[in-house]
């Protein structure tokens with residue numbers, strides 16, 4: 001069985017600060033990582049590989065080639081191979097999903113495509129359903145559990161108001177939630193092994209028949225800073241409680 | 256032409272109000288799609304709240320599947336040559352909107368926080384980077400798909416005199432080869448954290464489900480009575496139903512007073528509480544991130560602090 005996991009390189013959102021002068025988020029010089037939930041998707045793929053013989057796990061990312069470093073971590077976890085597709089200068093979700101779908105078709109012979117429920121920087125949850133739509137295959141979103149039984153995959157979806165059990169034949173695209181598993185940390189053996197695993201680079205423009213105009217352009221990015229008083233009572237709890245109640249009273253919040 | 260769809264009535268009424276505004280700027284119509292809801296009364300209610308046309312569509316399938324609903328919506332968009340498509344932003348709406356956008360090769364914005372026309376183009380705002388920034392995005396080309404969270408817009412007043420058309424429609428649907436094997440209602444306690452003025456929120460600092468009563472007692476003392484929680488309390492441990500879940504992937508709240516108790520203050524939790532008035536944190540770790548996002552904090556064990564705080568607040572409120 002062939003599993004393709006779509007993984008996104010994102011800026012480390014924990015490091016983002018707002019530039020007070022320009023009121024823009026400072027994105028330059030910030031560390032990059034693989035989006036959190038995509039690691040859950042990789043973990044799930046590796047678990048399926050452990051349970052099902054002859055399974056190959058390919059990690060796929062539309063990202064500048066400097067994402068090699070981040071992708072290596074996924075190979076160290078246990079994925080077999082990675083494909084990096086470089087995006088054009090200007091792109092939107094439509095462009096990236098088209099590139100991912102074209103790359104998946106080029107990899108060919110796929111059974112299961114896994115995505116994260118949403119990426120941690122933009123949190124859209126768009127890409128999975130878009131890819132499934134382009135490939136014209138079923139989508140099972142928000143899976144919090146899944147298993148393969150014979151020629152079928154079963155998954156349990158969390159739809160907030162309902163829990164829905166699904167089954168599908170292959171090929172199928174599944175997006176996973178953070179709760180589906182706990183991603184492993186790469187072992188030393190894994191890290192050493194990753195060095196010899198292939199990372200294939202494709203130029204995005206070769207995958208597209210023609211240049212794609214983005215259907216959406218970002219016209220502004222405004223920082224939203226959150227100033228707080230940061231008064232912390234660290235002494236004994238009795239004192240802390242007393243002072244807190246006085247403060248809340250002064251704020252006019254008690255009755 | 257603005258096309259609107261949600262499986263949720265309130266959200267549909269809210270989107271009709273915005274749709275009306277967008278349509279009026281272009282002398283267009285507001286069309287509401289009702290799929291698998293044979294309900295003429297509701298269709299007429301949508302008209303009296305601002306819709307021009309309501310399409311009643313039967314999908315022929317038993318339960319919602321994004322694949323099949325995408326077919327219906329794509330056909331409808333082509334049928335009416337729709338401009339903006341507004342879809343209610345719950346999990347059903349989001350996966351439908353995204354697949355639909357791919358089928359129509361168009362732009363899509365999930366969870367907008369505002370929609371307007373600027374320089375003649377459809378423009379939307381949305382939160383990015385965990386609430387650290389607002390991105391303003393402009394569509395070029397038709398139709399443009401937007402998912403709209405609840406309570407963003409107020410429904411228009413009912414006008415019994417408004418007239419419109421209710422039209423039965425049918426579209427070709429190719430069925431998906433996935434199967435629904437079972438549907439279970441998830442528990443809901445019916446709390447509305449988004450409307451609450453005082454919220455006491457619990458995190459993994461609580462050791463047992465039973466201990467949550469400590470938070471309830473504080474909420475009672477504050478006459479707030481609304482309990483919130485971090486993602487793991489609801490999604491992993493299932494100690495509270497998902498209507499309590501606050502954060503990036505949960506509810507966004509704006510109470511005047513928010514207590515974060517035993518919550519570490521990861522950015523994804525903070526994304527849901529940024530618009531709160533005063534934030535109070537109780538955490539035993541003096542270096543916990545939550546103190547950076549709080550107005551007041553007590554460093555201490557919640558099992559010791561909470562009962563004392565509840566008592567002190569009771570006395571103060573008497």
Ligand SMILES: Cc1cc2nc3c(=O)[nH]c(=O)nc-3n(C[C@H](O)[C@H](O)[C@H](O)COP(=O)(O)OP(=O)(O)OC[C@H]3O[C@@H](n4cnc5c(N)ncnc54)[C@H](O)[C@@H]3O)c2cc1C
Nearest residue numbers: 036458459460485486502503504505517518519523539557
């Ligand atoms: C894409 C994505 C989306 C997410 N969406 C959300 C979301 O919507 N909402 C959300 O909440 N999280 C969300 N998360 C998860 C988030 O990153 C954190 O993992 C989560 O908020 C942590 O929950 P917690 O603070 O309850 O638990 P922990 O991080 O485990 O923190 C527990 C805290 O309790 C303190 N503590 C322990 N014992 C005591 C005691 N006796 N007294 C006082 N303090 C004590 C500890 O010092 C610690 O700070 C998301 C993550 C991702 C990747």
Ligand SMILES: Nc1ncnc2c1ncn2[C@@H]1O[C@H](COP(=O)(O)O)[C@@H](O)[C@H]1O
Nearest residue numbers: 006007062115116118119124125126127
């Ligand atoms: N550039 C990308 N390359 C590979 N996968 C991606 C990319 N962007 C998004 N994805 C996948 O789509 C999921 C949802 O992303 P998003 O739609 O941005 O919330 C992510 O968790 C990834 O699995």
